[in-house]
Structure formats: structure tokens, C-alpha cells
Ligand code: FES
């Protein structure tokens with residue numbers, strides 16, 4: 476496996492584990508964009524990350540930050556800081572990581588699936604969508620240039636059981652936020668309380684172009700459910716997505732708009748693909764071979 | 767992309783593709799979905815939804831349409847997208863169409879031709895009537911080795927004759943076996959076998975042929 480040369484990918488902060496994955500004093504190895512790295516937990520909340528050379532020896536030391544239930548590092552010179560997600564600092568929220576799930580596909584297929592409402596009725600039947608209420612109402616997408624993020628706002632979808640706290644169906648309101656090519660989050664209104672939002676993140680660690688680890692930290696408003704059942708709910712949803720994600724062809728994301736045909740409900744996917752194209756992304760992207 | 771020569775290739779026995787089902791197969795490295803509406807002949811399409819690339823062999827059949835499992839887009843016979851559930855009031859643009867390959871059911875076998883301009887005739891095994899399905903076997907060898915194995919196998923006195931590139935006929939005392947040869951990929955070949963004649967009339971005889979085919983597979987795989 477070769478390390479990518481794509482600067483656009485190298486210059487991002489990328490999740491490479493979560494604190495509880497390793498005890499203080501412990502270490503583990505993993506791979507990022509084709510590069511083997513070693514993560515060391517030097518204290519309760521202090522970490523070090525190193526590149527490993529071709530012989531498995533530690534070479535360069537890499538920047539590291541532990542935040543949002545994840546450990547982040549970068550192989551290049553980050554063009555942006557980690558995103559601000561203030562919900563993780565609100566005292567009354569349940570904050571949890573959900574471990575990691577391996578997925579064989581491009582990181583961008585995973586992000587795009589997370590942004591998509593049109594699959595709820597089919598892939599998360601009777602949970603996030605009902606078979607007889609499949610319509611995706613018009614929503615807005617925007618490129619927020621000051622932070623270079625893609626947002627989809629005014630999204631709504633009818634959900635039979637929107638979260639662990641749900642006691643019935645509701646019209647769920649969503650906002651989606653793509654914070655970097657490898658990280659995305661959503662805000663969805665809490666059952667029975669239109670003034671609060673659950674915050675659900677998805678950080679993707681690309682091991683290589685078509686193999687990833689996905690982390691799903693949550694900062695949610697739910698006083699009643701046990702943490703384990705909240706995590707179970709998210710993992711059930713993600714397991715359903717994974718079957719889809721590993722069976723899309725090609726696995727790499729096509730940016731050429733003639734290869735896959737979007738419709739209005741795909742506005743967020745269109746915005747995401749355009750944004751990647753403008754960044755001249757090569758890593759994880761499908762290039763049509765010349766005939 | 768894998769090659770798609772102008773040639774008919776058997777991909778399944780008729781009875782294996784149940785009404786109202788979609789099934790995966792691979793032909794010469796090309797992934798296909800073989801599906802059948804609630805009634806009518808089998809269809810062979812590229813195993814890829816034009817929307818976001820989901821495999822259509824994971825799809826489900828409803829009201830004569832093949833629906834993709836990811837966002838439920840419905841495709842009519844012929845491949846046109848007729849339903850986009852995210853926009854129930856919108857007529858899908860005519861340009862959205864699954865990639866449909868030619869397919870035929872003959873001799874109890876489903877055949878497809880993946881070529882963009884298919885002109886080749888189907889293998890000629892005589893009249894279509896009277897063929898009974900025996901079984902399919904998948905051999906972990908490429909086509910050339912499997913054809914060699916067919917030629918040298920002990921067919922109980924029968925002899926093998928190739929009919930075109932994609933099929934072989936065995937005549938053994940009062941019975942004809944038709945073998946459709948499906949190149950799957952570099953290391954796998956499928957054989958779909960039907961029979962007719964006196965020797966294929968009773969179930970016991972057909973079962974005996976089915977186990978003989980299992981021995982054929984074993985004998986080809988035993989050669990290195
Ligand atoms: S990928 Fe098939 S309907 Fe969306």
C-alpha cells in the first residue's frame with residue numbers, strides 16, 4: 476500500500492482512534508492514507524503520534540489533538556483547524572463515541588450516505604423512514620466560504636422512530652454540516668422538544684482509497700435512555716448503511732456528473748462532489764479510464 | 767472494464783431465477799443482475815443502479831419493476847426509470863435508464879449477450895422443447911481448463927461436441943446433455959446443464975447425471 480501523494484488529503488486533520496481504545500501508557504498501530512502510524516497514550520488525555528517507516532521503525536512525530544471522543548492527526552500541513560462543535564461542551568448532553576466500524580469503500584461514499592435522506596425509507600425502514608412516506612422535500616445547500624464548509628439546511632423527513640428517545644413518529648428537522656472531506660455531522664431536532672438538537676458526528680479514517688474506519692461521536696439530549704442502548708441504536712443504523720456502502724460500484728466516488736445521475740433530493744451530494752472537484756481531490760475519487 | 771464480446775453466454779437455469787427476484791452473477795468479470803418480474807422472461811442488466819451505483823441484484827421486484835434497494839428507484843422492463851420515491855410527483859427524466867443487456871431463455875437456460883452490438887446467433891441445440899434441467903456447477907478453473915476437462919471426462923461412452931464457443935453437447939445412449947459454459951472470471955467457470963431424451967425422463971436418472979457433474983468438477987479441479 477502506497478502513501479497517497481494527494482496534498483488535498485494529506486493537509487486535513489483526520490481521526491485515527493479514540494482515547495479509550497488504549498490504556499494510559501499503551502500504544503497501537505493503524506494506517507492513514509496508506510501511511511502506517513503509531514498512536515501512544517502518554518497520560519490520561521495526552522497522546523503522541525508517529526509515522527512508521529518501511530521497516531516499522533518510528534520516524535517523524537506528527538501533530539495530535541484529542542477532541543470529540545476521537546484522536547486526530549495529520550500527515551501534512553493542515554489548511555484548517557479542527558471544527559468547532561460547541562454541543563460537546565454542553566453540560567446536560569450525553570457525550571459518547573461509538574467505537575469504530577470498518578467499511579470497504581471510499582471515504583466519500585460514507586460521507587455522502589450520511590448526508591442522504593432519500594434512503595431512510597428503504598435502508599432504515601420503520602426507524603428513520605416509513606415505506607409509505609418517501610418524499611424528500613426541497614432543502615437548501617450552501618458553501619460557507621468563511622469556514623469552507625458545506626451545509627444542507629431546512630431539511631425535513633418523516634421518521635417513525637427518529638432516535639432512542641422517540642415515542643412515536645415525527646417530522647424530523649435536520650441540518651447537515653460537512654466540516655472537511657473526512658468529517659461530517661448532523662443536527663436533528665429532539666423528540667418532543669423543538670428547541671434542542673441532537674448532534675451526531677461521523678469522522679472517517681481512510682486507511683486507503685477503499686478501506687475506512689468510521690467513528691460516530693454523539694452529543695445528544697436524552698436523559699432517559701441507557702448509554703448502551705443509545706450506542707446500540709446508532710450501531711444498528713450504521714450496520715444497515717454498511718451493507719449498501721460495500722455494494723456500490725464503483726467504490727471510488729465519481730465526480731463526473733454524467734457517471735451517476737442525481738435528482739433534486741441529491742442536492743447535498745451534488746454540492747459535496749463539486750466541492751471535492753474544486754479542491755482537485757484525487758484520493759478516493761473515481762477517474763474514468765480513457766477508452 | 768472487462769471485455770464484452772459478441773457471444774451468447776448461459777448464466778443460469780430458468781428455474782433458478784424465481785419470479786419476483788433479482789440475482790447476482792458475473793460474466794467475464796462483468797457484474798450482472800438477473801431478474802424476473804412476477805411473471806415473464808428473465809432480464810439481464812448491468813449490476814449497477816444509474817443513480818448511485820448500488821448493485822441492482824440487491825433490488826426487489828414490485829409491480830413489474832425492479833426497484834433499487836438504496837433509494838427505491840423503480841426500473842421498468844427495458845430499463846427506463848419510472849419511479850423516484852423521493853419525488854413521488856415528478857415524472858423521472860427519460861434519460862435515466864439502467865444498462866440492459868440482451869437476454870434469451872432457450873433450452874431451459876437463460877442466455878445473455880453483453881456486446882453493445884449483439885449479432886451472434888444463440889448456440890443451436892435443435893428444437894427448444896423437452897429440455898429438463900439437471901444442475902449448475904461452478905468449477906474453480908478458467909474456461910480453457912474446463913473445456914479440456916469436458917473433452918477428457920468419461921461421459922459413459924458419450925462424446926462431446928462444442929457448439930459455438932459457449933456451449934457443448936454430449937450424446938450418450940438415448941440422451942443429450944446441453945452444457946452452457948459461463949466464464950465467470952480468471953479462476954472460475956460456471957456450467958449450466960440441461961438434458962433431453964429417454965435417458966432424462968425419470969428423476970432418478972437426472973439425479974445420477976447431477977452427481978456425475980459433481981465428479982466432473984472434482985476431476986477438473988484435481989488437475990493443476
Ligand atoms: S442507488 Fe439505486 S436508487 Fe439510489
Ligand SMILES: [Fe+2]
Pocket residue numbers: 588589594598599712716
Ligand atoms: Fe443511513
